[in-house]
Amino acid sequence: MSKAIYEWRQIPNGPRLAVATLEDSECAALSIYIPAGSRDELNLPAGLAHFVEHMVFKGTERRSARDLSFEIENAGGQINACTSEDQTVYEGRGEADLMPVLADVLSDMVWHATFPASEIGLEREVIGEEITMYKESPADHIGDLISSALWDGHPLGNSISGSLETIAKIDRETLMEFRNRHHFRSDVVIAAAGPFTVEQIMEMISPHLPGNFHAGERALEFDRTTAAQRIVIDERETDQLQLALAWHTPGRHAESRHALRMLSMMLGETASSRLFLELREERGLCYQISSDVTFFDETGAFEVSAGLDPESRDEALACIYREIGDLVANGPKPGELDRAKRLTIAQSKLSFESTGSHAAWAGEGVLDFGRVPSPAEWRASVMAVTDAEVQAIAREVFDGKEPSMAEIGEGKSLPQSRKGR
Known part of the structure; x- marks a missing residue:
């Protein structure tokens, strides 16, 4: 291409x-x-x-x-x-x-x-x-x-x-x-x-094209500063527990957005990520665990989700909180951010092998930012992320913030606090 x-x-x-x-x-x-x-x-x-x-x-x-x-x-x-x-x-x-x-x-x-x-x-x-x-x-x-x-x-x-x-x-x-x-x-x-x-x-x-277009209208904004933790449980008979945690983040225009993407990459997006290695490879607690970050104009979400044996639930939560706490307290480990950057850049280059991806890049660029940033510009922004910026956004998103939670399974009550974990 x-x-x-x-x-x-x-x-x-x-x-x-x-x-x-x-x-x-x-x-x-x-x-x-x-x-x-x-x-x-x-x-x-x-x-x-x-x-x-x-x-x-x-x-x-x-x-x-x-x-x-x-x-x-x-x-x-x-x-x-x-x-x-x-x-x-x-x-x-x-x-x-x-x-x-x-x-x-x-x-x-x-x-x-x-x-x-x-x-x-x-x-x-x-x-x-x-x-x-x-x-x-x-x-x-x-x-x-x-x-x-x-x-x-x-x-x-x-x-x-x-x-x-x-x-x-x-x-x-x-x-x-x-x-x-x-x-x-x-x-x-x-x-x-x-x-x-x-x-x-x-x-x-x-x-x-139609003859007439009109001005667009803004959707109702979300104020993440006033959001409260909420827990949703769907009680049903299942062999596997589905668990999700989510925190509010800044939106797609925040300068921290690239650091947030690197944080998610390090925490749970790949086979070399912290959560995958710790919960699946080291402890065998789950088959699937991942993290992701979603951006909207004025707000966003950082999510961690897992499918696991119900008996492993509490240990899995403790591991998740421990890895998040380490990133908040100590930031990335040596070489961790560099690996996340290389993976992110490689994924970007692979995606551009399709014509549809080029159309999506152009369309979403104009839709979200009012311009089409060059892929080289975006990659440079990713490469410029520092360990200190990753730790700073980890503190902003996680430190002292209780996540909202969702669970599908037999109906054990989710813990109201992660204190002491």
Whole structure:
């Protein structure tokens, strides 16, 4: 994969366009980023943004649901979509010659879906099955539980798919109002990657853009300074205990974000991380344990999750707290941060072997930061992180902070404090 040239511009009276030009690429990727997701469901039924995403595939004035998929797949391409807390993404992939078709079909779906009434009930059943599937899989459902605990009372804590009760309240009018409010925002980002210049992509996409876009609206902000610890327990008969802990962090614009990523890499993201080595390799307490950090505009989350034998629960918690306490008190061990940096940079370079990753880099850069940072700039920021910065953010996130917790299992009460551990 050749190096990309990244450019972006605000389309007059329209959305933003971000393009990664890959001169030698035989493939193309096109994505439309809607800057709204489940966190935008304040005073609305949970799962609404996700329901809209599903219904966009159910037909337009020009194409049936079958036509939408067949037109792309008959030409060897793919279309897909996903919804998160703060964005909804519609994406298409294929050979480079398919880009004009991707531009036409994705635009038709995103801005001209008709939300046929006959399909809404059917799709409600499909989403209901999706909700049930995840709820019956403890390893998946634990994510919803820890979110509800960490973001208690805020839409960030909603299950992205909603619940059987909330999706039952969603009708055609509600779906179309949400679509009209968020899909026609001027802060929408169209991201493309392939052997095309920004001018060529503009020429392909412009005929398919709606005539009017409006200013976007900010979702309800979360004040992490007033957040309280919360514990959620789902009592059920399981052979394996699912456990998750979460702490609030600064958001994606904080200078500490790179140090936070290194902290997570060292603590639990790899086979050489502290938690994996200590809990799985040294003690055999679990098969799976990991950490992760998630960023939103004004806030974020640091999570640790594990699947383990219920009898190992207390020992596992003690080990987790001990490793976190060591990072708070002493910072990284010699060579630990350097290894985390090398792994992070290598993962970044590997990801850029796909055209879709270049489109995502361009689109998310403009969506989240209002520009496309070069990968070299980002890697330099990672390499500049120091041991002292990692220890400082560990103290800010963990020191004296009780985590929110979620547990799926036989129902033992989680400890209210980690003091003395």
